[in-house]
Amino acid sequence: MQKVKDNNTKNMTTGNSMSQIVLFFLPLLWGNLFQQVYSLVDSIIVGKGISDKALAAVGASGTLNFLILGFVVGMTRGFGILFSQSFGKEDYGLLRAYIRGAKRLCITISLILTVVCIISLKKIFVFMQTPSDIIKDAYIYFVIILAGIVITVMNNLTITILQSLGDSKTPLSAMIISSLANIAMDIFFVMGLKIGVAGAAIATVLAQVFSFIYCFYKIRKLDIFNKKDRHDLGDYTDANIGLDLVKIGIPVAFMNSITAAGGLILQYFVNLMGSGYVAAYSACMKFASLFEQFGMSVGLSMMTFVGQNMGAGKFDRIRRGVRQGLLLSTIINIPLALLQILFPEQLARIFLSDPVIISYCKEFLPVLGISIFALGWLFVYRYSVQGLGNTFVPMLSGALEVIMRLSVCFIIGRYSFRGIALSEVSAWIGAFVMLMITYYVVIGIKARSSQEKNYN
Template structure:
């Protein structure tokens, strides 16, 4: 039987991070693959306007559900500290309180978002010819948001205790389910964008149930009856760690929404091209995101154990791995943008617009990878406020650059606005990490986190 937990406070840092990172990368690529296939099915099976409608939801999706996913990631920081310190009593209690937090956030997001959804897309100046598909698709996604939140928490919990293989398997299974249901719902059943969204929600259900099977096998991860009593102090501590990460995600999404407004003003053809570019970027940024998650767990466990020198080793390994894993993806964006876009789009003119955008983001992919390394290293040490501020830096850079360059460079200006956010926030996070690391030098280990 597969071991559910994995101690990362001892052993070769590079080897541990790579072994932990690889399954998450494969899993995240599978998850992004079904998002990519979803776009292919929608674009080829329904049309470019439908693809534009689905892509138009991406920044709002990250604003709303990104908040919840950031919160679950923050909860994982506390859990990894307790696991690293071998404080099983606190670990179980944190898991129980985290379940309450996830349930509350899921209900609030579902009810509140459905109420404000139309107003938000009108504010974003969504073209009228894609408004109906946009609302149908995103409304279905929001209806299943509680399931999505619990699925993300289940995977975060397993990763926080060093298990990246079960989340890998769950994402592979859910990816296959999503792709099969996508093809079934859109083509023979003719359910349109509703079918594509429903397939995504059902795949999340399958993933959550798969993770739960393995969580139940680890006694240290199962709260006892007494652990379910509400603990205001612990709830406050968990929210205090998770809220800055959640806010960072949502603030970052605001920058994406600003860019979406500029693209929407260019017309449906550019919206479709931008949607395809964002799908490619979402797929190709997965190595950086994944490496960040590996650093988050590694740093969190070693911070909880008071092994501060190992954090330095882990971050150095992360920087090297980031360059290596991003090389092939950057090359594809720079040299093969037309090929990538043609997998989702039909119109040659729309495809040509993606060739303006993708080479720019491909060049800056390395900066994005380092951003994830340093952001997650800081968060793993329990320092979530300044990484939250880095989200504000991202928004500021996107807004300033798009206002400056979009009138002059049009769609290429939007691309430069995107990568400026990566560079600006990355520099800030690098400085932040070294500041925190200097404060740790010579510090007596403190397992309170």
């Protein structure tokens, strides 16, 4: 059987599982944190280089951006499950067939999304009651982002391919390159050429091109994609490959979009409380988004680890790896929990200056801090279940999160800001319990099925 010769790709089906998980996790974490820092710098450039209204226009498309791009990013991540499973069982013909099928699906779905979204974009902004003084800039910005969806999706696909093969270092390098390029082009287009929000959007799309080219180059250098073997897809038909990809990728895509919709519910209730609470909520969720990157990075590591070992049929190794993932998640969340519980005022002052608004954050952040462990465990179980090949239940867990947020908001969330926080963490806890039970059921079924197959 042909082997992969590359220093960054890793077969995670042998060796010390904890060290493999940690070494895969660290580049993922640094990449995600770097992206958060870039996002902050990008906002500063738009706000200072153009105007506060320009920043509001870019922000007005944020939720819509999350809904649409979250869908396509989730789709490519779902495809990665099949990549890692075929890599784990060393069936490189199947791996190449899945990648070719994924490329075709990504291009097709991206083009359809681009056309549909551009046609309906103005109506969507009106429906979302986007203020009239920023709707023009919001439309210009997002039309350009939509025009680059194909590039964004293909970039995420190449990143997913590399991560599925155990390489988290190359995507980190690509993310650093694209982020630095994005900042440089932001400065050039926005502050140099002064072409407004269009410049920020162009910079974002072009930065994706840099990342895609770098990752694509690295993939082409792998032995399993050399000229001799590139068109050897084994005995796999395009129809079966396409069906496999759709069955596992689309539920992950919908899960991301459903989760994004859940955030809209809380935002709606916060908006009813007034601008002071909106400012406090925005600050608190910036920290929530930053701190969740740690647990999410552990979860993404587990998806690759579980996927490869699922392909190799090593269920005892999967169980051991998941326990180690839970331990790692717990350890890294301890300081993050203490920060939110003990120093909420100091954290809030990073973004806010009004003592009254800061006091709102003191109600909110400790609730998130206490519950951050459940969020970390949720990521471990969600991505482990996906690595086992089950993406339907994780999609349902996204729907459960929406239901929990809506229910708790109606009961207590609309009466207090702390109630909003409890609505958020109730979604974490509900999904965590659901996915924990699912993981133990699914791995038990998969292990028994594998044993029976081997016995027969």
